[in-house]
Amino acid sequence: MSAPNNSYDPVEVNALHPDEVARMRQEALDAIARASSLEELKEVRIAHAGDRSPLALANREIGALPPAARADAGRRVGGARREISEALKARQAQLEDERDARVLVEEAVDVTLPYDRIPHGSRHPLTTIGERMADIFVGMGFEIAEGPEVEAEWYNFDALNFLPDHPARTMQDTFFVAGPNGGESGMVLRTHTSPVQVRAMLDRELPVYVVVPGRTFRTDELDATHSPVFHQLEGLVVDEGITLAHLRGAIQVFVEQMFGEGLRTRMRPSYFPFTEPSAEVDMECFVCRGASVGNPDAPCRTCSSEGWIEIGGCGVVNPRVLVAAGVDTERYSGWAFGLGIERTLMFARGVKDMHDMVEGDVRFTAAFGMEM
C-alpha cells in the first residue's frame, strides 16, 4: 500500500482521469447486469469491487494527486464505487429471488395430503354440556356441590319430605340397595340430585348458592327418551328474602345463555314433595319461537309445534326440608330447581336418541370435541 506523497507521476494519475473512471464504472455496471447467476455475480464482485479491482486500485492513487485535485478525484471514484456496490446488491437480491422461487417450486408438496397419524379424542357431550350448564350458574356466583350416588334413603327421600307411604315416593322408580340377607339397607341409588340439597345445607355456611351436576338413577328401561342412568343439574339457594321471582330470574339467565337471547320462560304449577309451591319450567322454543303453534304449514320438530319446551322442575324449598336440614325457617327461605342434562343436550345439539348418549360410540362423542 502506498502512502500519500507529494510526488507527481503523470502515468499513475491517468487512472484518475474522469473519462477513465467513467469507463471503469460502466464496465463494472455492464458486468453486473450480465451476471446470470449468483456464482457469476460473485466473480464480478471480486473483479469490479474487490480489493484488486481497477477502481480500488485507482482509489489508492488519489493520494498521489496534488492536494487541490484530491477532493475532486475522491468524489468521482467514491461515487463510482458506491454505484457499483448498490448495483451489486440489487443484482444479488434479484438473483436470490430467482433462485428461491425456483427452489421453492421444486420443494412444493401436496398440502391436501391428510396426516391423521395421531388420532384425536374427545370428551363426552354430557360432560361438557354439564360443565357449561354449571358454569352459567358459577358465573352468577354459585358453587358446585357434590354427593354420593349410593345414597341413604333419608337424604334421598325422608329429608326431602317424601313421606314413607306417599305415592310420590313410589313414583320415582327407585333402585334399592339390597341389605344383608335380603333385608332393607336404607340405601338407594339416588333418584335425583336433590339429596345434595340437604347435604349442602348441612355442610355449608348459610347463605347457600350451589349447583349440583350429577348422575341419577331410576328403574326405566333404556329407550329413545329414557335411560336408567341419567344426569341432572340441581340448583339450590338458601338465603334471607328469597322468592319465586329470583328463581324465575336465575332460570331466565340460564335459558338465555344456553339457548339464546330474549327467549322467554314460563312456570306452570306442579308438585314435588321437597318444594312448595312447585313448578315445571318451560322455555320458548328456540327454533320456532312459537311460530309453529297452530301453523300446520310450518311444523316444528323441536317443540312438536307446542311453542314451549319443558326443561325442568323447580320451586320454593319446602320449609319441612329446611327443618330436616336444621335451617332456621323464620330467617331463611330458599328455592331449588332440577334440570335434565340429557334433555338439554337433546335440545341444544339435536340429539335424537338416548341410545347415542349411552352406547359410547366414538363417532357420536367425537362429533362434540372438547368443549360445548
Next chain:
Amino acid sequence: MRVPVSWLREYVALPAEATARELAEKLISLGLEVETVEEVGADVTGPIVVGRVLTIEELTGFKKPIRFCTVDVGDANGTGEPQGIVCGARNFAEGDLVVVSLPGAVLPGGFAISARKTYGRISAGMICSASELGLWEDHEGIIVLPEGFAEPGADAGELLGLRDSVLDIAVTPDRGYALSMRGVAREAAAAYGVEFTDPADLPVPETTGGGYPATVADPAICSRYVLRGVTGFDPAAPTPPWMRRRLHLCGVRSISLAVDVTNYVMLELGQPLHAWDRATLRGPIEVRLARQGEKLETLDHVVRALDPDDILITDESGPINLAGVMGGLSTEISDTSTDILVEAAHFAETHIARTSRRHQLSSESSRRFERGVDSAVQLAAATRAVGLLAELGGATVEDGITHIDLSVPREPITVAVGHTGRVAGVDYPVETEIARLRQVGCEVVRNGDTLSVTPPSWRPDLTDPNDLAEEVIRNEGYENIPAIPPRAPAGRGLTHGQRLRRAVGRTLAARGFHEVLNYPFVGERDLDALQLEADDRRRTTVRLANPLNDDEPLLRTTLLPGLLKTLVRNVGRGFGDVALFEMGLVYHPRPGAPAKAPILAVDRGPTAEERAALEAALPEQPRHVGAVLAGQRLRSGWWGGGQDATWADAIQTAREAASVAGVELVVRAAQHAPWHPGRCAALYLAGAEDEAAVGYAGELHPRVVKAYGLPPRTAALEIDWGRIEAAARPATAPRVSTYPVATQDVALVVDESVPAAEVEAALREGAGELLESIRLFDVYTGAQIGEGRKSLAYALRLRADDRTLTAEETNRIRDAAVAAAAERTGAVLRG
C-alpha cells in the same frame, strides 16, 4: 284422569265458544297437567240416525245367517220411505230402535257408507254396532237403543255423544281431588271465573241409622263409613248408552249396570265405592286390621295372605274385602244379584298405599285413596249410587242408612298476612289472598296480621302455609311472577379437585381417548371374565334389590367391564383403532358398616353423630379414571408405518393423567388381574411406595382378551383418581438456569431382569442435584452384549444455576452416576 268435556260442562258454565284446547291451556296454567286433548269422533261425518226396525227377512242360502231389514229412518233419507238394509247381526227384533248409518256417512277409520248390492239385495246403509261407531267396545252385535230414546230420523251421533273432546290429565300426587269430574270441574270454573255446580251437592237424608249393621274397630284406619242398600234390582237391566259412553271415554270398561254405577259415581265424585251382593254377606260388617294368617281371594282370583297392616272389611265369614284396594271374590255382584249393598268409606291413605304396594295391586280405588279422597263426601256418593240403581235398575232404595262418622274437625292453618307475597316476590293485597283461598274452598278468618284458614274436606294436601301460598299464586297466575336475577355473594368458583377433573378429561381426550359414560351395573360374569381371584376386593360388591337386568345386579367395583364392553361395541362397528376413557365412581361396601342406614328424624336437623352413622353405612365411592385401547395407537399412512397400542401406552397414559395433578407415579412390575402377569405395572404415589398402589396399567391377560372378545393385546389402565387428587400439591417454581447445558450419554448393560426404573433411579441419585433431566433413549438387546443382558442408553443433561460446568465436572458427575448404577443394579458401562 280422562275428562270428557261434554260431561265437564254439566257442572261448569263454560262459555259455549271455549275450545277444549283453550280449556286445557287454562287448566295447565292452574297446575293440572293435561297431557293430551283428544278430539274423539272427529273423523265421523254424514247422516247417522235413529231408526226403527220395521221388518226382518231372513235370507237363506248363504254361509252365515243374513237378514234383510226395512228400517224407518223418518225423513233422514229424504224420502220418508223405509230404508232397506242388509245386516249380519241377530241381536234385535222388529220394532227395535237402532242406529243407522245412511249412505254418505263416514265411520271411524274412514269407512264410507254407500248403497251397494250384497247378498242379492240393495243395502242402503248400515245398522251399526257400538264398536263400528267408536262409541264403546261391544261385540254382542248392533246397538239396540232403549225404547223412548228418540224418534226415528233423529241425529243419533249427537244423542250418543259420538263427537267429544277428552282431556287426559296426569294428576300429581298432591291433587287427589282432580281424579274426579267434580274436582276438575271446580278448577275449570276457577279458570274461567264461572259458576260451578257441585255434583256432590245432592239431597241426603238428615238422619241416618237403621242400615246394615257395621262397626269400625279404629278411627285411625277409617274415619267415615257409609252403607246404603237397594232391593229388587233387575240384574238384567242394561247400562244406558249415555253412561256406557262416558265410562268408555274415561277408559273404563262396562261390566254390568251395578258395577258401572259404582264406577260412574267414582269418576263423578272421586269416591271409590264397593257393591256387594247382599245375599252373600254373613252377619254384621266390621272394618278392622287383618290378623296374622288371614287370607282373602280377591276379584282377580288371587288368594292373598293378608298382613296385619292391611285394612279389611269382614263379616262373620271372615275377610270379604281388601279395603279400598279390591273386593273379595265370594261376595262379588253377579248376574243374579237383586239386593245390593253399597259401601262408601274414607280409609287411611298410608294404609291403602302400603297395602297396594305390598300386594302389588293398584286399582282405580287405591289410586284415589292413597292420594286422599274427600273426607266428607261418602254419604252423598252412596246416595247418588243407590239413586242410580233405583232409576236405571228398577230397584227400591232402603230407608236405613249406616253412617259411622269418626272424623275429627280439621285444625285451621295459621298463616301470616302477606306470606304469599313473601314466597312469590309479588305483593298481593290481603283481599286477594283471602278471595283466592275461599275460591278453592277454604274457610278464612282474618285475625289482625294472621289468617286462620280451614281447608275444605277434599283438599287433604293443604297442610302448611306454603300450600296455601301456592293456591293463591297459581290462581293469580304463575306467569305474573317477575324474573329477578338472584344476587349471590361472591362465589369461589370451582374447587381445585373440580378443576383437575376437567383438566384430566381434556388431557386424555387430547391424547386420543374418547370419553364414555357406562352404566355402573355389572354381574358376576363380568368379574369372572376379569379373572379376579375369589378373595379379590373387587368381588365384594354393593347389590341392588331390584336390578333392571337379573344378570347385572351388582354395582361396579372397577370401570373396566363397562370400558371393555364399549370397546368391543366400537370394534364391532368397524372402529378397530380405539381408545376410550371413563371417569366415574366405583362402589365398595365399607368394611364393618352397619346393616342398615338409619332413617333419621325430619322434624329437626341431624346431629353430627347421626350424620356420621349415615355416612358409615354408605359404601365407599371413590372416583376412578379408567382407559382402554386397542389397534393402532399411531396410524400408518403415506408417511410410513403406524404403531400399535401397547402396555406402554397404558402405563404412560396413567402417568400423564397423574401429572395433570402434578403427581408423579412410581411404576413397579406387578401381577394383578385382569392384566397380563408379565406386562402389568402397579402404580404408586411417589414417596408413598409403601402404601397400596393407586392403580394398575398394562396389557390385558390373554384370557381376559378372550373372555370379552377383545382385539389381541388390548391394553388398559385404572387409577383411583380420588387419591391422585388428594396427593396433588401446589407446584413450586423451579430455578430456570440460563447457563449452558452439558450433555452426557451413557449406555449401561444390565441383566434383563433389572427394571429400567431402578437403573434410572440409581443414575439420578449418583448424578446429584446438577442433573437437570435424564431420558432413556434406547434399549438394545442382542449378541453384542450377550444373552440375558440388555443395554440401556441414557441422555443426561447437566446444568448449574450459577456457573458453566467444566468438562471435568461433567465427567465426574457422569462417573458418579454410572458408579451408583453399577453398585445398585450391577450395570457396566457398554464398551
